Amino acid sequence: MEHIVIIGNGISGVTLARHIRKLSDKKITIVSAETDYFFSRTALMYVYMGHMKFEHTQPYENWFWQKNHIDLKKGYVENIETSTKRLHFSSGELLAYDKLVIATGSKPNKFGWPGQDLDGVMGMYHKQDLENLEKHAPNKAVCKRAVIVGGGLIGIELAEMLNSRSIPVTFLVRESSFWNGVLPKGESAMINRHIKNHHIDLRLSTNLKEIVSDENGKVKSVIIEETGEEIPCNVVGLTAGVSPNIDFIKDSNIETGRGVKVNRYLETNIPDVYAIGDCAEQHEAIGNRRPIEAVWYTGRMMGETLAQTICGNRIPYNPGHWFNSAKFMDIEYQTYGWVFGSKGRPDYEEHFHWKHEDDTKCITVAYHKTTNEFLGINTFGIRMRHETFDRWLNEKRDVHYVIEHLPEANFDPEFYLRFENDILKAFSQKLQTTYNEQ
Structure with missing residues (x-):
């Protein structure tokens, strides 16, 4: 029976294991030095804040792994011997694999500050x-x-x-x-x-x-x-910031840059060795995306994609339109498509920015200044529907259409009952000002 070994039990490694199990009866082992069981990294803050206990961050019961025949091994991999397909652990143990997936995630950047390793x-x-x-x-x-x-x-x-x-x-x-x-x-x-x-x-x-x-x-x-x-x-x-957690790979013959170098199929230069998640680095960036994406949902998508390849349906990783979400204290943030900040903003990208008077809600819509094609949107303090913006980006809608149809994308109609006219009015004023300047 083919043995798949996954180093790392974050979202990408665990998603991969689950999807391989759905598709096959291959032997699966997940290796981790951090915890016995998978947990949601993004939920750690809520444990400290008292909103939940650590066990609540574990999406699966402890019996889930045995029931689904996914072996868990706690240990630290010191090096990978690809010629014999064996992992060497710091304990001196060895583990053989048929296919290996590196999903070791990120580690915090340290810039050589004096005292950076002190207690505290x-x-x-x-x-x-x-x-x-x-x-x-x-x-x-x-x-x-x-x-x-x-x-x-x-x-x-x-x-x-x-x-x-x-x-x-x-x-x-x-x-x-x-x-x-x-x-x-x-x-x-x-x-x-x-x-x-x-x-x-x-x-x-x-x-x-x-x-x-x-x-x-x-x-x-x-x-x-x-x-x-x-x-x-x-x-x-x-x-x-973070860097790929790949120090243990440096002495192997697996090609690395900042991360483990992979092609569109998430394959490394060594047959039967793959990399996914925060530690994977695309040889060539996909569109405007960075070669390394330390983002939860892209890690999950890589796991789903690679499971297909490992189970005989070789397909490329295609993450689609960029999106992300986060919180700035109590302000929720979402972004869909591309809205560039002050650095690296292309000449063709025009912005429409609207901010509510309470200073906790705003939107920025990016569009092409010549064609008016909608390029992306950032929202703060307003919840929007992912699928709606995904569709508009696929349809290459123009910015006027998007502004006029914003209520269709909104989770919170109350917001738009109160502010929809303000946004439309502000956008019309921007267009009139731009027209007058020309």
Whole structure:
């Protein structure tokens, strides 16, 4: 019986295992050094915030794996011997495979800061990080202040978590405005204000110089690069992006760049070895997408796609139109299609931006300035229907059609009963202004 070994029990590896089992009776083993069972990584923050217990983050009961004949092995793979198709574990054990899938996800970036490995420094990516946070920041009596380094989505999640326990937070963001590499100017500015409104000490255009230790090897403070200011703190959250977790592959003959190099079929340069999820790097990016996508839903889609290939129906990975969702404190964010931020915005891309007076709701619609073709939309504080925008992008609708039919995409008709006319009016004014300028 063919043996499929999957290294990593995140969303991509587990989705792959489930779909292989639906399609075949192949022997499946999932290897993980992190936890015994799969859990939802995106739900970790809600455990700390008291909304759920850790066991609630596990979508499947513990008996699910045995019932479905999916073997689970806890252990750390030190290297892969592709010539003999064997895995070498740090324990000295060996495991043979027929087909191997690398689904080891991401690890937090560390940029060689002095003190980055001190007690009290952590990311917010793994269950161990959650345990560390409970240990070092159970409340504001133990943790007088936390400093977060890096202004991405995980940084804002960690800020919200600490804020929920009334722990003071200083947030160091090297960019001049929060997430402005991704968000257009108006949205980024709104999020800056929203973070500050939650009494978080947001420091823009600010870099970490070093993390200072006390006499016991624990975090005592951080030093700011630009000013030399010392900020006393007990916890430092490193959330300055992620990198593929592939150190153990470097000595193998599997081709790597930043991640494990794969083609459109998620195959590596070695026969019977594949890579999916955050650790996979496309040789050539798909459309406007990045070669590495550390996104939950793309990991799931890669798992579904590769299951077909492994079970004899070889099909390419085709993720379709870009979309993503997140939360900025209590503002929900969704994006469909392409809306470029201040960096890398193409010359042809025009934006229509509307913001509600309460400063917690806005939309930005991107369209082609010559053809008026709808290119994408960002929404904040408003829930939209994925399938509606997906259809409009497929149909290459023009921006006028999209603005006039926005109610069809909305989950919350109350919002549009109140603000639909405002959005239409603002869009008409923008078009009139543009026309007059020409």
